[in-house]
């Protein structure tokens with residue numbers, strides 16, 4: 001809307017940073033952003049964090065890509081959209097003709113809208129003919145989704161932020177919630193302070209939520225599965241489980257209980273370093289609470305056993321009856337603003353939109369009818385497998401949207417050397433990222449304020465964003481670019497708006513069947529699954545679990561050692577994560593003056609003990625070397641870390657200080673999510689200061 005008599009325009013949008021999905025109005029005058037005003041967001045009400053409030057001037061950054069670029073020798077030259085699109089289509093056709101459709105790969109973006117992720121997977125499957133399609137949830141929360149699929153059948157948060165607020169006990173595992181999901185953290189802090197909510201935090205680092213916790217657990221790195229299983233075994237053995245819930249709503253109890261045999265209190269304590277008394281205290285907190293919520297994030301998932309630990313969380317909630325009612329359940333906190341939606345709308349190698357399984361012929365036949373084409377039937381490659389396939393020569397072309405994969409994937413030397421081997425590399429972004437340097441064609445995209453569409457937040461909540469600004473220069477919304485490439489490949493698509501794309505997706509994908517733009521008007525929202533009558537699902541599993549029997553499945557587990565541990569040479573364990581001010585590597589937040597001036601660079605947190613041992617002060621410069629590479633960073637002494645555990649935030653714009661110059665290619669066994677959190681290094685002091 002426009003304010004009467006002025007050129008000020010107010011536009012409802014959804015935050016483009018984290019998965020909390022705060023919505024608000026942005027006030028603009030021309031291209032100038034005057035302010036962000038939260039008023040009526042279904043998740044955030046009147047709250048935002050510093051990024052949502054002040055992190056928008058990247059929109060007008062001089063570094064925005066404003067015209068398509070095409071490789072010219074060692075550099076790039078500006079080109080027209082027509083030339084860029086026809087070059088891409090010609091090379092895609094040639095590569096498909098020579099090596100088959102599976103020689104091409106597609107990676108959608110969690111920064112894009114649902115409609116754009118839907119189109120990207122449709123381009124891969126229905127136009128090119130490959131299931132090589134993925135998105136960046138592969139780097140973060142795929143293991144959480146796997147843990148939930150195994151046990152309760154739906155890979156989303158069990159309820160809403162209001163359920164987290166209402167729980168009697170919140171357990172936060174491997175999540176720096178106050179910095180990574182600030183508005184959710186505020187709700188927990190309020191309930192904890194004012195409503196008697198109990199709080200248990202398990203982490204390596206004593207961050208803000210750990211400081212506030214009633215119990216802070218500091219397990220040895222990579223051993224969360226063990227303490228979770230030990231506590232679960234103690235609860236079951238001592239008849240503290242919810243027997244009625246187990247009898248009526250859960251299957252596979254016997255096999256599961258047998259798998260808990262190794263996790264007696266003594267062994268659990270020895271492996272995790274948590275005392276037996278504390279384990280019992282945690283068990284008692286859980287069984288005496290009125291509703292238990294467990295929130296978790298990358299500290300759980302980015303391990304070689306990330307899916308298994310996520311499964312152990314869900315097993316514990318099942319044993320104690322904490323599903324299928326308000327104020328309890330599982331809450332994997334999604335990272336990017338639309339990482340949930342990118343997966344929901346089918347940018348995954350083995351799932352069609354709505355998590356419909358590619359392995360089910362009925363599903364594939366339905367989508368073939370919908371799109372009027374034959375579809376490829378075998379699961380495609382995920383991000384991690386695509387990098388290996390480029391190295392082995394079987395993947396020759398990659399179309400990558402909005403992902404600085406050359407900086408954020410693990411073991412970046414391995415990833416960047418793969419990019420150099422591609423015969424066609426198309427990068428679509430708003431900035432000339434590290435990854436774009438390796439591209440053959442760079443396409444300038446429009447960020448969220450310059451387009452329409454929907455995002456889905458961590459609560460499965462679909463919300464609309466409206467266009468506040470015209471696309472800068474010749475940049476275009478991603479859905480228009482994907483449509484152009486599809487049509488240049490013969491798709492004959494006639495989408496006139498994101499609404500038409502959503503209408504198509506909701507006609508076919510069962511969990512979105514009642515989704516319409518009308519029902520999402522303004523600050524209205526819908527939490528999937530949405531029934532044909534338009535009713536949505538704020539709390540899952542009220543009528544049973546998503547398995548044919550309607551019962552949840554306990555899932556037996558075993559503990560596997562982390563893929564990399566410290567030894568005499570690589571004697572420091574590195575943990576990593578976000579900062580409040582910067583979003584991930586900082587591609588957008590470093591372009592926002594107010595934010596980058598507060599936190600200009602990255603740093604290494606070291607414990608006071610380690611600082612004393614190595615003669616370090618604040619500002620000392622050290623080199624960390626892993627088995628893959630080295631980085632140079634300055635030191636910040638902090639009692640948030642202990643002993644030989646150090647913390648390196650991921651905000652870095654260069655290989656020189658990027659955490660992923662150090663990380664390995666080890667992955668979660670079930671999902672190929674990189675084991676970013678399993679990293680041992682040695683330290684050399686370059687300047688003691």
Ligand code: SF4
Nearest residue numbers: 015017018022049052
């Ligand atoms: Fe944006 Fe997340 Fe901050 Fe909300 S909490 S304003 S969604 S970054």
